[in-house]
Structure formats: structure tokens, C-alpha cells
Amino acid sequence: MxxxxxxxxxxxxxxxxxxxxxxxxxxxxxxxxxxxxxxxxxxxxxxxNPGWQPALDTFDQAARQIMSDRLDVLERQTGDSVLACCLLADDPLVPGYLRLELRRKLAEGLRRFMPGMKPTGMDAAGRPCYRIEDVATAIGTSTEELQRMADDAGIDGTPAGSVSRIQ
Incomplete structure (x- = not known):
């Protein structure tokens, strides 16, 4: 189908x-x-049909609880709540609509608190991609430490598909 x-x-x-x-x-x-x-x-x-609403509300509450639980795990693994949120935005255990909501909030935070941070490319889905060196500098850690935290959390920061460079 x-x-x-x-x-x-x-x-x-x-x-x-x-x-x-x-x-x-x-x-x-x-x-x-x-x-x-x-x-x-x-x-x-x-x-x-409005009869679906109770089931959808329950589903959404369960999805948000999963997201909260995953955030707790990622915060323990990385020791950094901001990095945990960034990793959560691509966590396949979290439903896509919540990942998208989180990505929008993270993008807003980047624009507001790190205005100099600019994406170097866009992935196939139109999401901004950043160089790991730029992210590490922006959050005050080394590239190696950021990579270690991502590895420990089981997150592969490599974008799926091709990345178009931003000039």
C-alpha cells in the first residue's frame, strides 16, 4: 500500500x-x-469524527511521556540538558510531530541566544545542518567531547541523505 x-x-x-x-x-x-x-x-x-479525540489525547500524552523519559536518559548520558535536547530532536523513539516541535523550539533558541551560529547546509528534508566544530564552540566544549557525548547517547549526527551546502 x-x-x-x-x-x-x-x-x-x-x-x-x-x-x-x-x-x-x-x-x-x-x-x-x-x-x-x-x-x-x-x-x-x-x-x-470527534470520537477519536480521547484516543488521540491519550496517544499524545503517552508520546510526550516517552519524550520526557528519553530526555531524562539522554541528560544522564551526556550530563548536558542542551545537548540532550539536541539529540532528542533526532531520536527515532520520539514521534515525528514532537521531534519537529522540538526542532522548531531549538531553532528559535539558536536564533535568539546564538545569533552568530549559522547552518552550513541543509539535509534532504530541509533541516539545517551545522559543523560539529561550530556547535562545540557555541556550547563551550571540544569537538572530541561533543562527539563522545553523541556516541555515548547512541546518536549518529550524520544527516540522512545528501546535504546541500549553503553559500
Missing amino acids: TEFKEIRQAANEGVGYGDMTPVMTAFIALAVGEDQPALARSMMADHG
Whole structure:
């Protein structure tokens, strides 16, 4: 089912599919197997029904709890809450819509508190990419220490796909 793959992709990117909200898109992507196209179509057709709201609220609360728990783990692993937030923004255990929300807040914080920090490229999804040396300098640590913290947290900072350089 190509449509289901598109739903999964939208959920991973943190956006809605069609006229569905990002939360509903993530809910369907996680709750329905690819081998259940009829159930996915039924849920999509009925997504505007207010009866879904309690389930979506519960799903969102659980997702936010997972995110909070992951943040606690990453903070313990790195010893740095800012770095933990940065790592969390790409953590595959956190639903895409929450990662996107966190990325937007991190970008706002970068613009506000580190106005000199500029991306050197953009990944295939249009997210800004920064040189590890620039990030390390901005947060007051060495490149080696930043890499060690990312490795300890199990995060590969290499962007997926190609990166377009910003001139």
C-alpha cells in the first residue's frame, strides 16, 4: 500500500497526511500495520469524527511521556540538558510531530541566544545542518567531547541523505 508508506513518511517527518493532523497521522502510522490497508483507510475516512479525540489525547500524552523519559536518559548520558535536547530532536523513539516541535523550539533558541551560529547546509528534508566544530564552540566544549557525548547517547549526527551546502 503506497499510501501507507506515505503516511509513515509524513509521520516520521512530523507532518499531517492529507487533511489529517500530525497526531492522527502518527497514530495511524504506529497503530496500523502495513498489512491492514482496510483498517488504515477506514481510520483515514473517519479521522474527523470527534470520537477519536480521547484516543488521540491519550496517544499524545503517552508520546510526550516517552519524550520526557528519553530526555531524562539522554541528560544522564551526556550530563548536558542542551545537548540532550539536541539529540532528542533526532531520536527515532520520539514521534515525528514532537521531534519537529522540538526542532522548531531549538531553532528559535539558536536564533535568539546564538545569533552568530549559522547552518552550513541543509539535509534532504530541509533541516539545517551545522559543523560539529561550530556547535562545540557555541556550547563551550571540544569537538572530541561533543562527539563522545553523541556516541555515548547512541546518536549518529550524520544527516540522512545528501546535504546541500549553503553559500
